[in-house]
Every structure is written in C-alpha cells, then in structure tokens.
Amino acid sequence: LPDQVENRLNQLNLAIVGHVDSGKSTLSGRLLHLLGRISQKEIHKYEKEAKLLGKGSFAYAWALDESAEERERGITMTVAVAYFNTKKYHVVLLDSPGHKDFVPNMISGATQADAAILVIDASIGSFETGMDATGGQTREHAQLIRSFGVDQIVVAINKMDVVKYAKERFDMIKLQLGTFLRTCGFKDSSVSWIPLSAMENQNLVAAPSDVRLFSWCQGPCLLDAIDSLQNPARDYSRPLLMPICDVIKSQTQGQVSACGKLEAGALRSGSKVLVMPSRGIGTVRSVERDSQVCSIARAGDNVGVSLQGIDGSHVMAGGVLCHPDFPVAVANHLEVKILVLDITTPILVGSQLEFHIHHAKEAARVVKILSLLDPKTGKVTKKAPRFLMAKQSAVVEVALHEAVCVEEYSTCRALGRVFLRSSGRTVALGVVTRIIK
Numbered sequence: 001l002p003d004q005v006e007n008r009l010n011q012l013n014l015a016i017v018g019h020v021d022s023g024k025s026t027l028s029g030r031l032l033h034l035l036g037r038i039s040q041k042e043i044h045k046y047e048k049e050a051k052l053l054g055k056g057s058f059a060y061a062w063a064l065d066e067s068a069e070e071r072e073r074g075i076t077m078t079v080a081v082a083y084f085n086t087k088k089y090h091v092v093l094l095d096s097p098g099h100k101d102f103v104p105n106m107i108s109g110a111t112q113a114d115a116a117i118l119v120i121d122a123s124i125g126s127f128e129t130g131m132d133a134t135g136g137q138t139r140e141h142a143q144l145i146r147s148f149g150v151d152q153i154v155v156a157i158n159k160m161d162v163v164k165y166a167k168e169r170f171d172m173i174k175l176q177l178g179t180f181l182r183t184c185g186f187k188d189s190s191v192s193w194i195p196l197s198a199m200e201n202q203n204l205v206a207a208p209s210d211v212r213l214f215s216w217c218q219g220p221c222l223l224d225a226i227d228s229l230q231n232p233a234r235d236y237s238r239p240l241l242m243p244i245c246d247v248i249k250s251q252t253q254g255q256v257s258a259c260g261k262l263e264a265g266a267l268r269s270g271s272k273v274l275v276m277p278s279r280g281i282g283t284v285r286s287v288e289r290d291s292q293v294c295s296i297a298r299a300g301d302n303v304g305v306s307l308q309g310i311d312g313s314h315v316m317a318g319g320v321l322c323h324p325d326f327p328v329a330v331a332n333h334l335e336v337k338i339l340v341l342d343i344t345t346p347i348l349v350g351s352q353l354e355f356h357i358h359h360a361k362e363a364a365r366v367v368k369i370l371s372l373l374d375p376k377t378g379k380v381t382k383k384a385p386r387f388l389m390a391k392q393s394a395v396v397e398v399a400l401h402e403a404v405c406v407e408e409y410s411t412c413r414a415l416g417r418v419f420l421r422s423s424g425r426t427v428a429l430g431v432v433t434r435i436i437k
Ligand code: GDP
Pocket: 018, 019, 020, 021, 022, 023, 024, 025, 026, 027, 057, 058, 061, 074, 075, 076, 098, 158, 159, 160, 161, 162, 196, 197, 198, 199, 200
C-alpha cells in the first residue's frame, strides 16, 4: 500500500550503535525529550533515582533503560525501542548496547535497521580505544552494521564539549574513521558527519548555540541528517516473513504476541499465519505498532502481532512468521561465505562456534572448509585450506545442533545473513550461499 493511502509517514528503523559509554542512551533520551516523547517529569524521576545511586549524569540514559538490572549496571541490555516523528519519517529508534558481552543484542537491533547512527566519543583516548585494531567496539559495530545491509549512517561525534568544540579534533576523527568506513564498504556519499554534544544539547535538533561550535559548524544538525537519509527499500510484493525477536505470553488463555520487524509482505487482523520452525498455524487477533492497534502491518514495520488459536509453546524468539503457503526453509546444514574478523586463534575443520542468524542462535561445527576466496574479487584462490586466519574470506560448510529458519541470501537478505561467535567475540560474518539440508 502506498503511504498516502494510509496517510502516514514512512517508517525508518534507526539503530544507535557505538562504543559503550559513547553516549548512545544520553543522545536517544535527549532526542526523545526534545521531540516531546519524554516529559520533563519523567526525566526528573530518572534524575532522582540516578542521584540516589550516585550516577547523576545518567539521567537521560535511564529514560531508555527498562529493567532494574540494567539500571543497576548502567547499560542498555536488550534493544530498547522508542519512536519520534520528523518531517519525513516515523523514526523507530533501536537503542543497542555497546558492552562487549552484549554484541548479540546490538545485532538484534542492527538486523532490523534501515540506517544507523554511529555514536563516537570525541574525548581524547576514548575515540582511540574504539578504533583499536584488536577488538575496538567502534570498528566491530561499523563492520557488523554494514554486514547486515545497513549502508547509510550518520556519524554523531558526541562529547564535543569535552574537547572544547575543537574543529581539529572533529577533522582528525572524520579522517581516520572515514578511511576505516570505506574499508567496511560504506560510500562517502552515504555517510554524514555531525559534531554534537548530547549533554549540552548542541546540534541535535537545531543549529548549535554555543559560539565555539557555531563558529565552524553551520549545520546540518542531527535531526536534519536523519531527514536526509534515503527512503529505505521495502519488499511489499513477496509473501510475509517476520523473524520473531521477542514473545509475550499473556495470562489470558491461548493468547500470545510475537514481536519483530516484517522483512517482506504484509499482515492484518484475521490473517492466518504459519509459525516456523514449529509449523503451528495461528490467526492474527490484532496488530500493534508503537503501542497502538493498527489495521495493517507491512514490510519495514516493527510490530507486535497478537495470535490466537495457537499453542503458545509453538511461538518462539528466533522463529519466523510466514504465509501458510510459503513456509520459510528450516535447515541445519548450510554452506556459508564468510569474512573472518581479527582473530588470534585460527578457525579449523571441527571448530565449535556459536551461529547467529536473525534472532536465532545455535551451536555449530565447521564440517568443511571448501575454498579460500580473494576478499576483493571473490575468486577462489585455494581449494580446501586446512584453516582460516584473520581477514580471510572463505566458503565453509557448517552443521548446526538444531535446525533454524533460513533463506539463501540471494532470496532474502535479512534471513540469509549470519555471524559466528566464539568466547564472547564475533569471529566471522557472512551470508548463506546454499541450504544443504
Ligand atoms: P552509552 O553506554 O553509549 O549508552 O552511554 P551513556 O549515554 O550511558 O553515557 C555514558 C556517559 O557519558 C554518561 O556519564 C553520560 O552522562 C556521559 N555523556 C553522554 N553524552 C555526553 C556529552 O555530550 N558530553 C559529556 N561531557 N558527557 C556525555
């Protein structure tokens, strides 16, 4: 359906990624407040709570963090979701954590994103840590979001107040990070650079007022940069595919809600849906978008789908809602093309890894290394190498402990992207090239 028919703004799913403590939550909280989504009263409540725990400066950050556990630890653990409107978009903000242990959550956000804000802490030392060649989070996040198909980013160079709004610092970060982003596959024309201070509210929704920043930065501000992002492409014509990122079971008998982003197709209340991999069939009772019931959900929308007539145990995070006549494939033996990241221990035949695909996670074993590829041309440079080292590109066969919902990357990008982890670190990224069985 064209947007005009429903008279609503196009939805833009925007992930916020970046180093832990770079200011992602502060920035999101500020934006929501400035755009009227969080009241001053709510901010005060958070401020009070924060002061009690001696973390006064976390006031805005806490507006997004939900659970008590997260608050105590001061990190955003699950993907918090908030939204606001700009002139052009209905923006769904996917705030993702930056802590090393929580990369899978960051990915949960990134897999749903159309574009991302990459937050950088401009302070001396912090930017450098994020860019560290052996595991810097800025580098890892930039690589991950690109590998998930996000090709437009706004780089928010935050905490400019800490470096006295120095243009030289901004230029240095832009030069160094820009070079790296190019190697990740971002085009210069799809990256915008915004100096700002979330704390001092400089350059967020209006041109900077601090004369030190104003003297060299004439805009655009962050909000303008978001509005300048390209309209995301949507797959409306294909059958429904909605990877489930979360399941809410209510006490009311037989009622269960699946949350996630529609990758293809559409659904409305009354639609019959097939839940994979359990093969349960349910009927859509209602669809909620931003805590409001809506008549229809379409590709690109982030929704909660309340189902009836289905056993709740059949609906699981990591599963996929699809059209009953077009079930997604379920497989446990896959051929994947991967790019190995900065690892110190080589990947061998027999290596045990954690396999992540959309919102599913499975134990996996490398059963074959088929060929080594030239990372630039993709041509085979060696058949059946014995092991894989950092930065190599290869085709491998993996066997999963349990089957997952999957599509070949050429058929559906969102369901064909994978990443592999080991000992709490992402060791490789890739795409499914063949479903073996
Ligand atoms: P996150 O881990 O990326 O979500 O970072 P937070 O939003 O929790 O911020 C981490 C710390 O940096 C907190 O103490 C914030 O108050 C502080 N901070 C965030 N933005 C700014 C800023 O623009 N300037 C300064 N000076 N501090 C900031």
